[in-house]
Amino acid sequence: MAKILIVDDSRTSRKILRGLLEESGHEVIGEAENGFEGVEKFKELNPEITTLDITMPVMDGLEALSKIKECNKDAKVIMITAAGQQNKMVEAIKNGASEFVTKPFERDNILKIIEKI
Amino acid sequence: MISRLFGAYLLKEGMLTEAQLSTVYETMQKVRVKLGLIAVSEKLMTTQQSDEVNRLQAIVDKRFGDISIEKGYLTEEQVSRLLGLQGNQYLSFVQSIVDNDFMDMDSIEKALSGYQNECGFTLTDMEALKSGDSDRIIPLFLPQNVIGYQLEHILICIRSVIRLIDSDIYVDKGCFTDFLDVENFALQSLEGDNKATLCIAGEGKNILTLAEPFAGDEFDVVDEDSLDAVAEFVNCVNGLYATKMNSEFMIDMLPPEYSASGCKFNGKLLVLPVYIKGVKVNIISTFGEFIGK
Numbered sequence: 001m002a003k004i005l006i007v008d009d010s011r012t013s014r015k016i017l018r019g020l021l022e023e024s025g026h027e028v029i030g031e032a033e034n035g036f037e038g039v040e041k042f043k044e045l046n047p048e049i050t051t052l053d054i055t056m057p058v059m060d061g062l063e064a065l066s067k068i069k070e071c072n073k074d075a076k077v078i079m080i081t082a083a084g085q086q087n088k089m090v091e092a093i094k095n096g097a098s099e100f101v102t103k104p105f106e107r108d109n110i111l112k113i114i115e116k117i
Numbered sequence: 118m119i120s121r122l123f124g125a126y127l128l129k130e131g132m133l134t135e136a137q138l139s140t141v142y143e144t145m146q147k148v149r150v151k152l153g154l155i156a157v158s159e160k161l162m163t164t165q166q167s168d169e170v171n172r173l174q175a176i177v178d179k180r181f182g183d184i185s186i187e188k189g190y191l192t193e194e195q196v197s198r199l200l201g202l203q204g205n206q207y208l209s210f211v212q213s214i215v216d217n218d219f220m221d222m223d224s225i226e227k228a229l230s231g232y233q234n235e236c237g238f239t240l241t242d243m244e245a246l247k248s249g250d251s252d253r254i255i256p257l258f259l260p261q262n263v264i265g266y267q268l269e270h271i272l273i274c275i276r277s278v279i280r281l282i283d284s285d286i287y288v289d290k291g292c293f294t295d296f297l298d299v300e301n302f303a304l305q306s307l308e309g310d311n312k313a314t315l316c317i318a319g320e321g322k323n324i325l326t327l328a329e330p331f332a333g334d335e336f337d338v339v340d341e342d343s344l345d346a347v348a349e350f351v352n353c354v355n356g357l358y359a360t361k362m363n364s365e366f367m368i369d370m371l372p373p374e375y376s377a378s379g380c381k382f383n384g385k386l387l388v389l390p391v392y393i394k395g396v397k398v399n400i401i402s403t404f405g406e407f408i409g410k
Contacts, residue, residue: 009372009373010345010348010349010352010373011341011342011345012331012332012342012345012346012348012349013349015332015334016332016333055352055370055371055372056372057372081356082352082353082355082356082357082359082370083176083177083353083356083357083359083360084355084356084357084358084359084360084361084363084368084370085356085359085370086360086363087363087367102176102356103176103349103352103353103356104175104176104281104349104353106172106175106176108172
């Protein structure tokens with residue numbers, strides 16, 4: 001079971017995702033509501049997996065991904081976004097994201113991806 | 118949608134009482150069956166296939182039948198047959214009134230003509246209303262100059278409400294305005310080649326009618342939690358719109374915003390009142406400059 005950090009500006013998304021992960025035995029060790037805070041929490045908590053929303057205020061998910069990868073090039077990051085951001089998904093994968101998930105969340109899909117990485 | 122609109126007309130004209138109308142809607146509920154369920158009971162799809170298509174509908178702006186055809190689970194002919202079995206909402210409504218002996222067919226037909234005249238609908242408009250197809254119905258309630266991308270944006274929003282929130286919504290006539298005072302709202306703007314903003318606003322606690330089913334949670338008040346859920350819904354709608362439009366132009370989605378402390382909007386604002394579980398919220402769409410203060 002993985003120790004996971006959730007970075008998303010939507011408290012609804014954080015709550016739904018936390019519920020799905022905890023129900024399946026994973027441990028959510030922290031939450032952050034923008035990319036800047038997410039990078040700080042990443043350094044502090046050293047999660048096994050980080051979920052990063054792409055569209056966020058202060059610092060978006062793509063910039064946060066780069067900063068996380070600067071700290072640890074092997075960091076496992078799952079990008080999360082609504083549909084319609086395919087170009088950003090491609091950019092994120094090029095920049096080292098492990099996987100991506102489209103909102104609204106689909107339980108089996110998320111758990112399968114976490115198992116995979 | 119026609120059952121709610123025509124039902125309200127029959128109530129207003131004193132042809133049905135509130136209690137009778139409730140009975141009619143209740144009876145209708147018993148005969149309204151989802152396409153997936155019919156497909157499974159007809160042994161054309163497995164439960165797993167039906168569940169898979171239902172899940173896909175949450176992230177793809179397509180109808181159950183269309184996805185099933187794409188996946189190779191059903192043929193076009195089979196979908197047509199299943200739709201026939203599913204029953205038309207208007208006919209279910211009429212059947213329910215007649216079965217309950219509240220009105221006979223002749224009186225219903227006369228009342229329908231009265232409703233048509235009052236709303237200024239043509240025969241073609243009435244056919245669209247009776248079809249139950251939101252893509253054909255919604256344009257009847259919008260100003261005629263709502264076309265192209267803005268119309269598509271509104272239609273995706275309505276389809277998402279029907280799919281994810283409430284399958285029995287209805288709408289009032291929409292209009293353009295340059296100024297709007299809103300109480301509670303959540304919105305998201307799209308930047309890039311085609312600027313647009315989509316907002317959902319409501320008075321009092323009305324906006325909870327959308328927040329609760331979307332978040333799968335109960336909210337007592339309109340606060341950051343409930344508005345965040347509405348903002349996430351708007352985000353999903355805009356994602357579907359961006360997916361559809363990305364082949365034509367670049368769209369960048371800005372972070373959603375929300376407030377429960379009121380705001381004055383300026384711009385060319387298209388306002389469409391939508392009733393979700395009988396509670397009114399406004400869908401507000403702008404293409405071009407939008408200012409909120």
